[in-house]
Amino acid sequence: MTSSEKVKPKILIFTTNLISDPAVDQTGLLHRHYSPSTSIIRVPCSSMVRADYVLLALQSGFDGVFITADGGDCPFTEECPQKTSDRIREAIELLESHNIDVNRLKMAAICSVCVEPFLNHVKTFSEKLQELAST
Numbered sequence: 001m002t003s004s005e006k007v008k009p010k011i012l013i014f015t016t017n018l019i020s021d022p023a024v025d026q027t028g029l030l031h032r033h034y035s036p037s038t039s040i041i042r043v044p045c046s047s048m049v050r051a052d053y054v055l056l057a058l059q060s061g062f063d064g065v066f067i068t069a070d071g072g073d074c075p076f077t078e079e080c081p082q083k084t085s086d087r088i089r090e091a092i093e094l095l096e097s098h099n100i101d102v103n104r105l106k107m108a109a110i111c112s113v114c115v116e117p118f119l120n121h122v123k124t125f126s127e128k129l130q131e132l133a134s135t
Helices: 021-029 051-059 080-097 115-134
Strands: 011-016 038-043 064-069 105-109
Touching: 011 021, 011 115, 021 038, 021 115, 051 064, 051 080, 064 080, 064 115, 080 105, 105 115
Parallel strands: 011 038, 011 064, 064 105
Antiparallel strands: none
């Protein structure tokens, strides 16, 4: 099987309405392409992505979950970075307790104009998930 014939990993991406989602939308407006095997769920704040959502996605057939974090730009709470970090830690613990490779979870801060970083993160995460599937 050549690299172009490889099955693209299914990735669930959580974006935030006001911070990261505009970058994802801009990616399409600029006709920049990333794997079509992604699905996007919009949430108001990255700290709202619970650990059990991550587990459910992976148990339901997604190969990876990518959370685009708000960072300090969150308009809802100043504690967003800490709360999101706590949620990621909870998700890692939950994945480990279910013997699921924690490398199937990714988080990165994506701002409203971060088209290139978003594309790079999706590409490298997809490549990482392909490596995990081949081992």
